[in-house]
């Protein structure tokens with residue numbers, strides 16, 4: 547087996563908030579699979595992030611196992627990578643506090659996800675939702691990660707992680723944290739809702755029709771794509787024509803990402819044809835790509851002993867790195883060592 551490159555450390559995660567969807571797969575998990583061949587990879591299930599929203603707290607354990615199953619079913623090899631649950635490694639919370647002391651409030655005030663999720667009721671939003679990006683910085687920096695593959699929606703949080711790393715390094719005049727690089731690749735870095743091309747496909751969208759869940763059966767997938775919103779115009783003749791047609795743009799990008807073909811080739815293939823044919827082929831394609839993952843997820847979720855063992859082993863591996871880095875960090879700060 548080829549030796550992994552020691553210098554590159556990839557970190558990423560998904561929240562166990564239920565309803566894992568095609569956006570999570572195309573924007574994140576699918577891309578991780580190819581990194582495992584030549585990089586050290588740590589894939590986390592970020593349950594501490596999930597509890598920032600009260601609706602997510604109830605099924606946290608089931609949802610945690612669902613994400614673990616999705617990672618493995620999508621092709622992430624638990625023997626080659628570290629797969630673990632965030633709350634099992636105390637270093638995340640510890641580092642989050644330390645980094646929050648180096649994060650100006652003004653930086654957090656600019657985060658659009660907090661504004662979106664808190665809505666009009668900002669005063670009642672929990673502090674954890676506001677400081678979420680600091681915890682995310684801690685997740686990444688705890689392992690001295692160098693690269694973070696994410697979907698487009700996490701770009702702003704990642705930029706904050708870079709700023710926080712730089713602020714800490716500057717303050718202590720050390721190059722302790724590497725400055726993590728975002729990896730945002732492919733034509734589906736922002737998969738949109740099937741019901742509204744201006745909203746991102748999201749686990750928390752109350753409408754199940756807005757997303758393709760990784761565990762949907764083939765009939766549901768066909769129905770959801772059939773009913774996906776389009777417009778009354780004919781199939782576009784060029785990419786430029788898609789500019790003001792967000793729903794069409796989204797479906798073509800999904801097709802392109804799943805078929806690993808360029809969007810312009812997808813357009814060329816269907817120009818002049820009825821949308822019905824495009825949607826039929828898209829349903830087949832989604833089913834073809836998702837059905838193996840879905841079957842494997844169902845199988846894994848019936849063998850909880852196996853899944854839990856993977857997460858326990860992952861916790862040990864993650865803790866080894868985290869404990870060392872937290873110790874070094876405390877030395878730099880100058881805390882008393884008991």
Ligand code: AQP
Nearest residue numbers: 561563569570573574696697735736737747748749750
């Ligand atoms: N619609 C999307 N298109 C492309 N990538 C996406 N990701 C999420 N939605 C899309 C990427 O999936 C990874 C894990 O996301 P997360 O679990 O941290 O939560 P999120 O970004 O807040 O995603 P959701 O699905 O919308 O969850 P809820 O509704 O719970 O907030 C990330 O890499 C993300 O970029």
